[in-house]
Amino acid sequence: MAAARPIIVIKKKGGHGGHHGGAWKVAYADFVTAMMSLFIVLWLMNSSKKIQQAVGGYFRDPAGSSKLSGGNGKGPGESPGDGPADSLTLSKDNMAKLKESLQGAIHQIEDIDKLKGQIEMTVTSEGLRIELLETAKGTFFDSASPELNDSGKETLIALAKELGGVPNKISIEGHTDSRPLARHGGDYGNWELSVDRANNARRLMQENGLRVDQVTQVRGYADQRLRKAEAPEDPSNRRISVIVQYLDKDAAPKSPQ
Secondary structure, three states, X not given: OOOOOOOOOOOOOOOOOHHHOOHHHHHHHHHHHHHHHHHHHHHHHOOOHHHHHHHHHHHHOOOOOOOOOOOOOOOOOOOOXXXXXXXXXXXXXXXXXXXXXXXXHHOOOOOHHXXXXXXXXXXXXXXXXXXXXXXXXXXXXXXXXXXXXXXXXXXXXXXXXXXXXXOOOEEEEEEOXXXXXXXXXXXXXXXXXXXXXXXXXXXXXXXXXXXXXXXXXXXXXXXXXXXXXXXXXXXXXXXXXXXXXXXXXXXXXXXXX
């Protein structure tokens, strides 16, 4: 009888090859990076409004190819005058975009909360009407004076920097309430005050962004166009209106004289 053949047992060791041993390190590094990014975003959300606007603008448009991002259209590195309205031809179709842009710029003003409800923007048949309304506690001018206070200056400068880039013409109106103005022996009244306030607003805005030829009208209405006719002495009747006029595309060029 032939001798029995020996039984050979082959044992294989478990485990992955050496080239798979570092895969977990890559996954762990990705996790740590993601967590760090999350903590940075959470930190930025608790920072100032200006930083939030800038970060928002970057994430909406990292390449800076669009000027309609980040609330006021300004990403990191853009100059104050490079507003989102720079490339717009503001007709009735896109005037709402300018309104949104200006609201973003206004919200960057320091202590904007104290002006809550005093800045209104309305798209009308004439164009975009921006009104700076006074209240019993919040004003844009010194009392009974044509001189702008700090809130008035900061607000109008913010508007000027945005509006200077649009091709549209601007008109500025001054309005008062019906309270008689006793000054200079009666020779300076609400008519003079409304005109002087509108003209001072024009001067400041042209010094801070508006083109020299952009303002076509400065109007003073005294108390003839009350916002609240039923309350003629209400503080909201005292206001400055900045009107961004529609472009007249159909206007024929004027023939030389």
